[in-house]
Amino acid sequence: MSATTQQPSRRPSVGDLLARLFGGGSGTVFALLIVVFAWIFIVNPSFAEPPSLMAFLKQAAPLMILAIGQYFVIVSGEFDLSVGSLVGAQVVIAAALIDGEEGRTVPVILLMLGFGILVGLVNGLVTTLLKVQSFITTLGMMLVLYGAIRLWTGGAPTGALSEAFRQPGRGGIDMAVVRQLPWALMILLGIVIVAVAVMRSSYGRTLMATGDNERAAGFAGVRVWRVRTLAFVASSVMATLAAILIGGYAGVTAQVGQGLEFTAITAVVLGGVVLGGGKGSVIAAMAGALTLEALFVLFNQLSLPSTIRPAVQGVIIIAAVAYAARERARPRHHQEVPTQPQPATQS
Amino acid sequence: MSSDVVSPATTLLRMSGIEKSFLGVQVLHGVDLDLRAGEVHALIGENGAGKSTLMKILAGVYQADGGTVELDGQSVRFEHPLQAQQAGVSTVFQEFNLLPERTVAENVFLGREPRRNRLVDAGRMNADTQALLTDLGLTWLRPETRVRSLSVAGQQIVEIVKALSYDARIISMDEPTAALADEEVELLYRLIATLKQRGVAILYVSHRLKEIFDLSDRVTILKDGALVDTVATADITSDELVRKMVGRPISSFFPDKVPGTEPGDVRLEIRQGGNEQVDGIDLTVRGGEIVALAGLQGSGRTEIAHALFGVDRFTRGEVLLDGRPVTLRSPRQAVRSGLALVTEDRKGEGLVLNQSVAANARLVLDAVLPRRAAQGARRIPGILNSLELVSRGSSQEVRFLSGGNQQKVVLAKWLATEPKVIVLDEPTRGIDVGAKERVYTLMRELSAQGVAILMISSELPEVIGMADRVVVLRDGRIAGQLTGGPGDIGEETVMALATGHDAATNGEQS
Amino acid sequence: TDEPADTAAPDESAAAEDPGAEGEEEPEQETADGEFFVRADFERQLAQRDIEPEGDPATPWLQAIEPEYVDTAEFAQDGNTLCFSNASVSNPWRVTGWITMQQQVEVLQQQGLIGEFRVSDAADDDNQQISDIQAFIDAGDCNAIIISPSTTATLTPAVEAACASGVPVIVFDRGVNTDCMVTFIHPIGGYAYGADAAEFLVDNLEPGSTVLALRILPGVDVLENRWAAAQEIFADSELEVLGDEFTGGDGAEIKNIVTQYLQRGEVDGIWMDAGDGAVAAIEAFEDTGNDYPVMAGEDELSFMRKWQETGMTAVAPVYSNFQWRTPILAATMIWAGEQVPSEWVLPQDEITEAERDDYLERNADMPALHYAKFGGEDLPGFPAAWQDR
Amino acid sequence: MSRAVAVAGSTRTARRRLGATELVWLALAGVVVIGAILVAVDGHNLFSTANTRDMLTRSSLLGFVAIGQTLVILCRSLDLSVGYVMALCSLIAATTMNGDPARVPLAIGAVLVVAALIGLTNGLIISVLKVNPFIATLGVGLIIKGYLDTEYQGPAGDVPSSFQQFGYSRIGPVPLSTIVMLAVAVAGILFLRKTRTGYHMFAVGGSEDVSRLSGIRTGRVIVTAHVLCAVAAGLAGLLLAARFGTGSALVYDSGYDLDSIAAVVLGGTLLMGGRGGIGGTIAGVLILAVLDTVFNILEVDPFFKDVLRGVIIVAAVAIYARRQIDRKASRVRFGGDGGSGGSAPPGPPPPDSAPGDPVPAGSTGGTK
Numbered sequence A: 001m002s003a004t005t006q007q008p009s010r011r012p013s014v015g016d017l018l019a020r021l022f023g024g025g026s027g028t029v030f031a032l033l034i035v036v037f038a039w040i041f042i043v044n045p046s047f048a049e050p051p052s053l054m055a056f057l058k059q060a061a062p063l064m065i066l067a068i069g070q071y072f073v074i075v076s077g078e079f080d081l082s083v084g085s086l087v088g089a090q091v092v093i094a095a096a097l098i099d100g101e102e103g104r105t106v107p108v109i110l111l112m113l114g115f116g117i118l119v120g121l122v123n124g125l126v127t128t129l130l131k132v133q134s135f136i137t138t139l140g141m142m143l144v145l146y147g148a149i150r151l152w153t154g155g156a157p158t159g160a161l162s163e164a165f166r167q168p169g170r171g172g173i174d175m176a177v178v179r180q181l182p183w184a185l186m187i188l189l190g191i192v193i194v195a196v197a198v199m200r201s202s203y204g205r206t207l208m209a210t211g212d213n214e215r216a217a218g219f220a221g222v223r224v225w226r227v228r229t230l231a232f233v234a235s236s237v238m239a240t241l242a243a244i245l246i247g248g249y250a251g252v253t254a255q256v257g258q259g260l261e262f263t264a265i266t267a268v269v270l271g272g273v274v275l276g277g278g279k280g281s282v283i284a285a286m287a288g289a290l291t292l293e294a295l296f297v298l299f300n301q302l303s304l305p306s307t308i309r310p311a312v313q314g315v316i317i318i319a320a321v322a323y324a325a326r327e328r329a330r331p332r333h334h335q336e337v338p339t340q341p342q343p344a345t346q347s
Numbered sequence B: 001m002s003s004d005v006v007s008p009a010t011t012l013l014r015m016s017g018i019e020k021s022f023l024g025v026q027v028l029h030g031v032d033l034d035l036r037a038g039e040v041h042a043l044i045g046e047n048g049a050g051k052s053t054l055m056k057i058l059a060g061v062y063q064a065d066g067g068t069v070e071l072d073g074q075s076v077r078f079e080h081p082l083q084a085q086q087a088g089v090s091t092v093f094q095e096f097n098l099l100p101e102r103t104v105a106e107n108v109f110l111g112r113e114p115r116r117n118r119l120v121d122a123g124r125m126n127a128d129t130q131a132l133l134t135d136l137g138l139t140w141l142r143p144e145t146r147v148r149s150l151s152v153a154g155q156q157i158v159e160i161v162k163a164l165s166y167d168a169r170i171i172s173m174d175e176p177t178a179a180l181a182d183e184e185v186e187l188l189y190r191l192i193a194t195l196k197q198r199g200v201a202i203l204y205v206s207h208r209l210k211e212i213f214d215l216s217d218r219v220t221i222l223k224d225g226a227l228v229d230t231v232a233t234a235d236i237t238s239d240e241l242v243r244k245m246v247g248r249p250i251s252s253f254f255p256d257k258v259p260g261t262e263p264g265d266v267r268l269e270i271r272q273g274g275n276e277q278v279d280g281i282d283l284t285v286r287g288g289e290i291v292a293l294a295g296l297q298g299s300g301r302t303e304i305a306h307a308l309f310g311v312d313r314f315t316r317g318e319v320l321l322d323g324r325p326v327t328l329r330s331p332r333q334a335v336r337s338g339l340a341l342v343t344e345d346r347k348g349e350g351l352v353l354n355q356s357v358a359a360n361a362r363l364v365l366d367a368v369l370p371r372r373a374a375q376g377a378r379r380i381p382g383i384l385n386s387l388e389l390v391s392r393g394s395s396q397e398v399r400f401l402s403g404g405n406q407q408k409v410v411l412a413k414w415l416a417t418e419p420k421v422i423v424l425d426e427p428t429r430g431i432d433v434g435a436k437e438r439v440y441t442l443m444r445e446l447s448a449q450g451v452a453i454l455m456i457s458s459e460l461p462e463v464i465g466m467a468d469r470v471v472v473l474r475d476g477r478i479a480g481q482l483t484g485g486p487g488d489i490g491e492e493t494v495m496a497l498a499t500g501h502d503a504a505t506n507g508e509q510s
Numbered sequence C: 001t002d003e004p005a006d007t008a009a010p011d012e013s014a015a016a017e018d019p020g021a022e023g024e025e026e027p028e029q030e031t032a033d034g035e036f037f038v039r040a041d042f043e044r045q046l047a048q049r050d051i052e053p054e055g056d057p058a059t060p061w062l063q064a065i066e067p068e069y070v071d072t073a074e075f076a077q078d079g080n081t082l083c084f085s086n087a088s089v090s091n092p093w094r095v096t097g098w099i100t101m102q103q104q105v106e107v108l109q110q111q112g113l114i115g116e117f118r119v120s121d122a123a124d125d126d127n128q129q130i131s132d133i134q135a136f137i138d139a140g141d142c143n144a145i146i147i148s149p150s151t152t153a154t155l156t157p158a159v160e161a162a163c164a165s166g167v168p169v170i171v172f173d174r175g176v177n178t179d180c181m182v183t184f185i186h187p188i189g190g191y192a193y194g195a196d197a198a199e200f201l202v203d204n205l206e207p208g209s210t211v212l213a214l215r216i217l218p219g220v221d222v223l224e225n226r227w228a229a230a231q232e233i234f235a236d237s238e239l240e241v242l243g244d245e246f247t248g249g250d251g252a253e254i255k256n257i258v259t260q261y262l263q264r265g266e267v268d269g270i271w272m273d274a275g276d277g278a279v280a281a282i283e284a285f286e287d288t289g290n291d292y293p294v295m296a297g298e299d300e301l302s303f304m305r306k307w308q309e310t311g312m313t314a315v316a317p318v319y320s321n322f323q324w325r326t327p328i329l330a331a332t333m334i335w336a337g338e339q340v341p342s343e344w345v346l347p348q349d350e351i352t353e354a355e356r357d358d359y360l361e362r363n364a365d366m367p368a369l370h371y372a373k374f375g376g377e378d379l380p381g382f383p384a385a386w387q388d389r
Numbered sequence D: 001m002s003r004a005v006a007v008a009g010s011t012r013t014a015r016r017r018l019g020a021t022e023l024v025w026l027a028l029a030g031v032v033v034i035g036a037i038l039v040a041v042d043g044h045n046l047f048s049t050a051n052t053r054d055m056l057t058r059s060s061l062l063g064f065v066a067i068g069q070t071l072v073i074l075c076r077s078l079d080l081s082v083g084y085v086m087a088l089c090s091l092i093a094a095t096t097m098n099g100d101p102a103r104v105p106l107a108i109g110a111v112l113v114v115a116a117l118i119g120l121t122n123g124l125i126i127s128v129l130k131v132n133p134f135i136a137t138l139g140v141g142l143i144i145k146g147y148l149d150t151e152y153q154g155p156a157g158d159v160p161s162s163f164q165q166f167g168y169s170r171i172g173p174v175p176l177s178t179i180v181m182l183a184v185a186v187a188g189i190l191f192l193r194k195t196r197t198g199y200h201m202f203a204v205g206g207s208e209d210v211s212r213l214s215g216i217r218t219g220r221v222i223v224t225a226h227v228l229c230a231v232a233a234g235l236a237g238l239l240l241a242a243r244f245g246t247g248s249a250l251v252y253d254s255g256y257d258l259d260s261i262a263a264v265v266l267g268g269t270l271l272m273g274g275r276g277g278i279g280g281t282i283a284g285v286l287i288l289a290v291l292d293t294v295f296n297i298l299e300v301d302p303f304f305k306d307v308l309r310g311v312i313i314v315a316a317v318a319i320y321a322r323r324q325i326d327r328k329a330s331r332v333r334f335g336g337d338g339g340s341g342g343s344a345p346p347g348p349p350p351p352d353s354a355p356g357d358p359v360p361a362g363s364t365g366g367t368k
């Protein structure tokens, strides 16, 4: 994003070239992404065939969308831990309300969007107006959604999704070469374009500024509470869209959505976006999500025993983030740059 | 404090050939500096000359890429500030360096809390701090006070106290007076005098030439990270000093009005404005007029600016712009109605440090006038040029700019909104003579264009040199007003009003 | 406080959980930590599948396989406050059972056989459940305590404490490493479940075909037993197990994993340790244009319906959900001083293609995540209670 | 006007004296009272030995974790790996003891060492590799998870009954585990109030840069906090082993990581570090425990419990935040403790410029 692009200042390496393209501290993720893909292709060349890639992108789309939403919140200096249970809640809501009736699909989707916006508003306003650190606000929201939904459905999802509802996540345009061009992919592209546009817009710049220095933003006339609240709304809306894709992709299960918040945050940070705000690009955040998904595929292709995968994942995440941190830490700029980004607002 | 007096001649510290680069950009080119016991050694140079960097190398914050540091002839290398402190070097940093949530005592003894059998002895810590404060005549400061509740000035004093408490042989002070008004500056003068007595060597950075000549025995001039010269202060005039520092002579410090600048209609008027911190504020500023708001620390000047700009509120009285009453509840509304506020705390309130010059310069437009942002932004390069901004391109992050250049970015940000009324709070705090001159010229140009300027400043020369009228604040109220324009107002008169000494002040009361 | 009795209960998980004790008796079995295979139990369970249970087939929840009745006269009483410490209702199987249990309670409350029914739910937190049980003991006014342990080994001390308090204790579903309770109610068990599924694949797949195993999560003994049995059976078959993957029971995860395996090569059979999300697995085949696999799911309706609709070769192993009725009935029997089996092994028959349509017929109005063998058709609340929860 | 301010100032002072911790304990009192009433209405007695016992038991486990979590949060850090550490330690304890009372000390030793090493790893990744604590500890957690899932397919090991006492025996109504937990809490409080490292935790949490410039080895402080946090989690693991009679990996799913953070914040410690303390945390833990017990007695639906918990946590923090806000607003320019230091000019201010002195110029100021 232009807002954070640095001027070339040392002998450019691959990382730097990418960093210059995609924003500070993000070089690592693109390098990692390339490595992971290369490795997958070596292990299993057939993965490079268009149909497989399409299938992969279809799988990856929801997490990438969640990462975009989480990016808005994180770059503004906040956190959204509620997206996982929101995705779960939305899928269950869809099943319960549609209950197999094709006709209800559109109204219910609209209602879901409404609900998403509401959740985002609550997260945002409680955080900005009541000055509750977003970590706690959204942790609370996570509990509330988790409980409320199960309270409503008696513990396990009821009803059923309509065929129409499942299309966006499952279907696509059948065509030669790629076999199927998934709707999910097209929706993702749409969202990406919007997201990039937003970050280049005045709003995007004020969002960045708010995450960087709330007080200075305020003095410059930024309505901090509004900017941040909108970020939370964006996050919840993205979670809703992700829910529509996930529900469409795999239907209703009791566990849907669980733990997605951590995966999404990890993805964003992997993308070189700094927790605490004011740094990083939305493209890189998505790349982070894509890298994670690719990593899971690689594990599978290597038929790594599924029990040790978390361990490997942990090591890779730490290593990547540490490396990115080192990149950013040059120059050691102890005065101006806090070496430890914060999960909460400076209130 | 140590009482053993060292004979003035002995050289305590010798830094030679110090090199330092950041981001592959060299900011110190083989600088030499030596400190003698009992001397005040001034270090001057433009913003970005490398003064703070040199100090931070001495303090163990940064490590030099090249060159040597010798203490008492022993070569030393400080990898961590702790080592510097243990070697008897203490520092008052340019940046705010206290913990707001902790007490004065906890801050002063941070890192060296006194202990009795391995446990921190809070009682003794407070006692020692109290002793120190009394010793320095700072009876109004209490060890148990939370730093957060101190004013900017109070906090700066605590930082100085902290540096003194190390009982160090070398104390470097990086613009210790930037946030201080003359009263506190005098206090500092007294402190420095006693320290000299005790043979402490003092490295002193300031942009205020007056202090350089008042205090220092020798002065070292840096330019663009290179050593220009080290001379005995007695052997040099301020003009020579400025020339060495800036590389060109600076004609008259305060530029004259642009011919034909005439006070126009009243643009800004505050009637009986008041709130928790200020009261009974009557103030008018006309287009093309420069009004200065003078007063001691905490007298309420910034508060007026904040209340005016909608950061705080006036709970009483009214504000009129171009004769029309307005209620400004937020900076946004203020900007919309043609106000601009250059805040006193550049890093905390003025800039988003991790963002580019461009992003900072267009921030207000983006925030308040998104529709006009794109086209407004086109003016920015022009503005930055006219301010002679020195940067590595508009995509450079502002945190890498020096103080003066950062201030120029802040100014550009506000000029881009083409304000009718501009409030400048400590506009030249911590910026070098060159930049200062640029700011003054800019102010003149603006008022020539009919902009109404309200300038808050703690530097009396600047108040007197620039203002058409001076409004003096005391304890949150207007103590009086002095008219007569640049040059005609005496510093004493202002101080008298500000402090309330000599009630029979001769300030005209129109 | 209370010594945990080192006597291993004769139920599979108990044995597995107490390798030391078992080890002495059966030298051939592995005693390594967390090894979930005890041949003796495996063989016993496989045998139990063919034993005709005692009791009326119309009420399978009252049937028992090779029961050894214990006298409960000592517990006979008029008090009828029933306390139930539930591990959780964190998955559809447990939700279904929980509804059935409540319906059963209602009936007996109407008959005046049960007074207060006091419940605490530990949300899958072992420590929480220990406190819950302790609270029941301390309250002192429970006339019987039913416990559905969240983890076999960890709940043992708490259950022993409950027994020590003199209240009749009933344990069901997952076991504990003690036989201090009056009765331990459970279907045949995890080995049988896993074996039913595995044997079906072995029988219906060509030698040399490939099988993918989908598991919910590691470390839950009931589930580990299922997999242990399957491994045992696959081991001496011609089938090639491509891998076993943990899915957290999340449909999206299941679909991802299956898709990736299909993308790597042929998958002829799917083995699952629990049916939640089976449909997602099947869809993975559809979406990638592969032929349907031979499949072992569970008697969960969404799977059975998909099975019917696609006509694929499949079986629905059953971990008898109707067992949730039995503890309630057992409590009233105990209060009445009637004998109950010390280990009450309920029948556990998988649903084959032959019976499938019949079961779907019966459960036509039931929601997707409902279990066919929930055994509540005769309860007054049926069907509403299970439909709108 | 300034006199008015002075008054206002002093009342604020009074309010400020009642610090965050006291407020939390008040909140606890409130919860207990309300809970007791609700329970009474339902025909039970919240303070019956049984229920008291229950509340205390429920508090001890979370107590250990939260005490540790407090230390890292004070340092502006965070530990999301505690759940995994607890699980691992319960297994190490149980498998090491393996039913043999003689091996108990060995097991305890092993647990503490392993926990400390994990804490060390967390601390070093954060302070040396400069990885954000959220990611660092999440990552380390995942690594431990991988190990647990691979090594243990379920509960393992056997805790001798002698050590199970730690989980089950009581002194009067007070469980032994609670007593130990409170002892650890007291130790923690002393550590924070009385040792330099304790002081430096507040400092590093307040500002790592300022601390460093003041000569504090900030890295060491952060590492220490993480080691202690992990050790506290290790103690929780020991308690689990004692209560389970064996070790269990599945504990990591029980959400102790987020619960402990919630308890700490509920206890009035700032998530951004630099302010708070263990005293408040204990109150926070007790609040959650009381809620649990009350919910249980009232047989609140398990899912409704989650809803209530979420709401209560957020509401509580919102209330603390309120205080923060008028705290800021209450920066007094004149009078009040400290305020004076702030704005009075250095040196004794001349008597005639004392606050409240009518300033003649004031009225004549302005232009009309």
Ligand SMILES: Nc1ncnc2c1ncn2[C@@H]1O[C@H](COP(=O)(O)OP(=O)(O)OP(=O)(O)O)[C@@H](O)[C@H]1O
Residues within 6 Å of the ligand: A331, A332, A333, A334, B022, B023, B027, B045, B046, B047, B048, B049, B050, B051, B052, B053, B054, B094, B399, B400, B401, B402, B403, B404, B430, B431, B432
């Ligand atoms: N940590 C850093 N990273 C990158 N560049 C830096 C860093 N610190 C200083 N610089 C650059 O080094 C040069 C010297 O900065 P320094 O702060 O020493 O100047 P200064 O003389 O103190 O200026 P001022 O009078 O404004 O304080 C400036 O160009 C500044 O932008």
Ligand SMILES: Nc1ncnc2c1ncn2[C@@H]1O[C@H](COP(=O)(O)OP(=O)(O)OP(=O)(O)O)[C@@H](O)[C@H]1O
Residues within 6 Å of the ligand: B148, B149, B150, B151, B152, B153, B277, B295, B296, B297, B298, B299, B300, B301, B302, B303, B304, B306, B344, B458, D331, D332, D333, D334, D339, D342, D343
């Ligand atoms: N004692 C105090 N504690 C905290 N904040 C204060 C205090 N006094 C003033 N402030 C705030 O700090 C800013 C500066 O205060 P004020 O306007 O009184 O000082 P000033 O007269 O502008 O002098 P200076 O700005 O040089 O400190 C204002 O925003 C004010 O609200």
Ligand SMILES: O[C@@H]1[C@@H](O)[C@H](O)OC[C@H]1O
Residues within 6 Å of the ligand: C091, C093, C094, C173, C174, C222, C274, C275, C319
């Ligand atoms: O709760 C478990 C359920 O999830 C599984 O399907 O069957 C065994 C039960 O113990």
Ligand SMILES: [Mg+2]
Residues within 6 Å of the ligand: B051, B052, B053, B094, B174
């Ligand atoms: Mg400097």
Ligand SMILES: [Mg+2]
Residues within 6 Å of the ligand: B301, B302, B303, B344, B425, B426, B456
């Ligand atoms: Mg000011």
